[in-house]
Each structure stands twice: as structure tokens, then as C-alpha cells.
Amino acid sequence: MFRIALFGGTFDPFHLAHLRMVEHIWSLQIYDQIIVMPTGPSPHKERRISFAGYRYESARLAVREFEEKVSVSSEEITSRGASYTIFTVKKLRDKFISLCGDAVKIDLLIGSDSLQTVEKWYQADLLLRKVGLLVAVRNKELIKEIRLKADSLRQKYGTEIRLLELEPLTISSTEIRGLLQANESAEHLLPASVSSFLTQNRVYSFVEAMSELSDESWDYLQSLEQIQWPLLDEERRVHVLNVMQYAVELARLHDVDLRKTAIAALLHDIAKYLPLKQQYEYAGDFFEQLNDKIVHAPASANFAREQLNIEDEEIWAAICYHTTSHPQNSDLGKIIYLADKIEYGREYKSLPPIRRMAEKDLDRAMLLCMKEVFVALSRQGFPTHPYSKAHYESIIKKYASDTDTTLQKEDR
Incomplete structure (x- = not known):
């Protein structure tokens, strides 16, 4: 079976906490491919996210040291209309089945806050029966509540769920954008290649x-x-x-x-x-x-x-x-x-x-x-x-x- 970890997000920009997550997933040594997937235009209007070319490039630069083991996908960027996860998963599954001719297992990396709301996602009942979940625990004080929710989803949908209890690395994308907009350094929060790219191109200026x-x-x-x-x-x-x-x-x-x-x-x-x-x-x-x-x-x-x-x-x-x-x-x-x-x-x-x-x-x-x-x-x-x-x-x-x-x- 070909196993994929799918790490989606706005990545506006891709920062050290994102990179640390990729490194941890790879260290598990259970995945054939990790796919980092910047979102396209959001079906939900929370805020204006930066243009996709910038976000894609910040992710590509950050993970290029992994070479072919970690890739950045533009699948959601180029998908017209709303980018719902269920559609993305189906396209990825079909693509890799045709490439490797084997069964494909896709695990979604999500935060523990998303675990609480995942049943509200579009076609969640179908999605949770098709994928596994890698859950990054962001607040260990809520671990009991998180485990209860994970158990509930396992029983209801048969979803395979792994909790990732990492030492917290609190980095705010909003803070990074604010620093760069003010022409101040954010290099302590970013991979070196990403910091150089964002600064040189004045992405947030x-x-x-x-x-x-x-x-x-x-x-x-x-x-x-x-x-x-x-x-x-x-x-x-x-x-x-x-x-x-x-x-x-x-x-x-x-x-x-x-x-x-x-x-x-x-x-x-x-x-x-x-x-x-x-x-x-x-x-x-x-x-x-x-x-x-x-x-x-x-x-x-x-x-x-x-x-x-x-x-x-x-x-x-x-x-x-x-x-x-x-x-x-x-x-x-x-x-x-x-x-x-x-x-x-x-x-x-x-x-x-x-x-x-x-x-x-x-x-x-x-x-x-x-x-x-x-x-x-x-x-x-x-x-x-x-x-x-x-x-x-x-x-x-x-x-x-x-x-x-x-x-x-x-x-x-």
C-alpha cells in the first residue's frame, strides 16, 4: 500500500512550525510521500489570503531539502470553484493509483482544533471513511477532550487517527506578515530560504x-x-x-x-x-x-x-x-x-x-x-x-x- 500524508494549509507564509511538522511526519517513517498543499481561493471568507504564487513558493523553498520525499502540490490552487477536501482526496487517490498501480492510503494532517469541527466539513461522513487523520495536539491541557473526540470519530466512522503530541512551537503567521509589512525582520520565525525570498521580493510590503x-x-x-x-x-x-x-x-x-x-x-x-x-x-x-x-x-x-x-x-x-x-x-x-x-x-x-x-x-x-x-x-x-x-x-x-x-x- 502506498501511504501519503497530506498537509494542507494557507501557508501565508510557510514558517518554522510548518517545517517542524513536516520533519516530524517524515521521522515516523511510515509514509511514502508527504504532500504539502497550499489552499486555493477559500470557500469561506475569513480574510484575504496572499496570492497563491507567493504561498506556493514559500512552501517549495522550505521543503526542497527533502527532495522527492516531500512535494508541494498546486492541486487546490488550480481547482476552479470551492476547494473542498473531499474532492482533493479523490483526485489525489486517482492520480497515485494510476501512477503506482497499488492501493493508496491518505492521512490528513490537521490541528486538534480542526478535529473538534471536522464533522462540519463538506461531505464529512464520506471523507472520514476514506482517510486517516494525523492530529497535531496544540494544547496538551485539552488532551483528554481531544482523545474523547478521536475515540468518538473512530467508533462512528472507523477513521484511523494518530495524535501527534509535540512540544509547542507557537508561531503566528499574522505576526510574521505584520513584521514584514513594517520592513522588520522575521528571520527567527522562518526557514532561511523563505525569509530571504519574502524579504527580497517585498511580498508583504x-x-x-x-x-x-x-x-x-x-x-x-x-x-x-x-x-x-x-x-x-x-x-x-x-x-x-x-x-x-x-x-x-x-x-x-x-x-x-x-x-x-x-x-x-x-x-x-x-x-x-x-x-x-x-x-x-x-x-x-x-x-x-x-x-x-x-x-x-x-x-x-x-x-x-x-x-x-x-x-x-x-x-x-x-x-x-x-x-x-x-x-x-x-x-x-x-x-x-x-x-x-x-x-x-x-x-x-x-x-x-x-x-x-x-x-x-x-x-x-x-x-x-x-x-x-x-x-x-x-x-x-x-x-x-x-x-x-x-x-x-x-x-x-x-x-x-x-x-x-x-x-x-x-x-x-
Whole structure:
């Protein structure tokens, strides 16, 4: 029999207590596979959880030392509609039966507080007859009550239940998010790789700006992330989220529509990993001097329009010209261009001055950013795109001959 321990949770973020639990389960030496499964959009509206790409990556980084013995699954992230445990268990069982051709036993890891309410879960009577339970005892003072509940479930459903009585390691995800939102260290609460990832990418630094999006917009963006998930790799999923959060921050500072900004930023690379032939088909023939490096931009704009019914022209243009910019770019287009180049996952030494300028003046930030792009293209032997050159020159004309002097003063 192939035995699986399924460890589900929001993992917002994955912290040391989560890692300790994985280590303990593995030490039992009774499981062939431990699956860590971040939740998708919750059917219950307790609070807004962070976007799945961030939560998945924090879990993946934390458990990668286990190699193939512990895996992170995106099953619930990509499942459309409500992610109920009974559906997840059925999909996992079917998948592993087809892979190993053997009987599959799945044990769910839950907290002792969830043990008290598990009978209220969707189709709980069926679920409890199909799975075993690993129960992490969080409060040993309640051990008698927990054992009584476990005995009751065993008798009623025949559920195999194991109680895990660990020394308490009290870590609050809320505390971690609060520390990182305030740009303070939470490294004592996180695996080193997760701490580095969250800090570098400023995952929780833009909560205030993102909170200004409506609940409807938030749900819509999460649905777009689900659709986009299989089209991007792990690194690109994080990049588009970084671009989205930083773009929303810039939009808030410059009074640009937050919803449009978030949509354009999230989808700006949606066609990037399609086969090149398909990218050119989506791109069409209107874009001047199209090449393999930039074809994904107009392809992504048209993909969003044709496949996702996003008809807004300003969103389309912002996605279409995010690699080159365009002399007719709106402030939204400038924000997407800038955020793509200077989001915090990028670590070039030239970026901090551009970020500081972007928060004050989009046009001057565009000049600084495009100068850096032109230099990089020249080093690589590529010409400057005519759209980029035209937009740069139009901004220069706007500020006339004192541009360089003013930029130098403001940058200092």
C-alpha cells in the first residue's frame, strides 16, 4: 500500500512550525510521500489570503531539502470553484493509483482544533471513511477532550487517527506578515530560504495599496492567477505578482485606476511561454520590428482580449507595450513598463534611484529606466526599438534642455 500524508494549509507564509511538522511526519517513517498543499481561493471568507504564487513558493523553498520525499502540490490552487477536501482526496487517490498501480492510503494532517469541527466539513461522513487523520495536539491541557473526540470519530466512522503530541512551537503567521509589512525582520520565525525570498521580493510590503482593491477585484485577480498558473513557470509566477503589487503601489501614488493596473500587471507575460509560432499568431502584424524577445508582449495583450474577454483598451495597450513602451503610453502604460523593469525581485544596482523617482514622477523615471535599457541593449548588440526611442524623445521634448540637470538634482 502506498501511504501519503497530506498537509494542507494557507501557508501565508510557510514558517518554522510548518517545517517542524513536516520533519516530524517524515521521522515516523511510515509514509511514502508527504504532500504539502497550499489552499486555493477559500470557500469561506475569513480574510484575504496572499496570492497563491507567493504561498506556493514559500512552501517549495522550505521543503526542497527533502527532495522527492516531500512535494508541494498546486492541486487546490488550480481547482476552479470551492476547494473542498473531499474532492482533493479523490483526485489525489486517482492520480497515485494510476501512477503506482497499488492501493493508496491518505492521512490528513490537521490541528486538534480542526478535529473538534471536522464533522462540519463538506461531505464529512464520506471523507472520514476514506482517510486517516494525523492530529497535531496544540494544547496538551485539552488532551483528554481531544482523545474523547478521536475515540468518538473512530467508533462512528472507523477513521484511523494518530495524535501527534509535540512540544509547542507557537508561531503566528499574522505576526510574521505584520513584521514584514513594517520592513522588520522575521528571520527567527522562518526557514532561511523563505525569509530571504519574502524579504527580497517585498511580498508583504504593499498590503496597504493592495487592500484598496475591492473584494470583487481581489476575487477576479485570484481567478486570473488560477487561469494563468499552468502557462507560467515558478519564477515567472512570482515575477508577475511582484510587478502587480509594485504597480498597484505606483498607481495609488499617481492616482491611476488600481483595478486596471492590477489586471494589466498580472497578465503582462501570460503568453510568454507559448510556442513562438503561437506567440506570433497572437501578436498579429501591427507591431513594428517585432522579434523573438518582445513578441510575447503584443501576444499577451491579444491573448487577454481573445481568451479572457478583457476588452479595455488601456489595459490592452499597457500589456502590449510593456517591453518597449510607446509615445502614446498612458500613465497606466508607464507604470506597467516601469514595474516590469524595477520590481523588487530584480537586484540590479541601478534600480533604487529609478524606484525613488517612479514614486515621484513617472516621466522622469521613464527616462532613467529607458537609459538603462538602451545601455543594456547596446551591450548585447541589439538596436533600440523605434517605439522606445520615440517615447524617450517625446519626454525629452516635454522637459526641454534642463532635463538632465533636473534629473541629477532630484536623484541626489
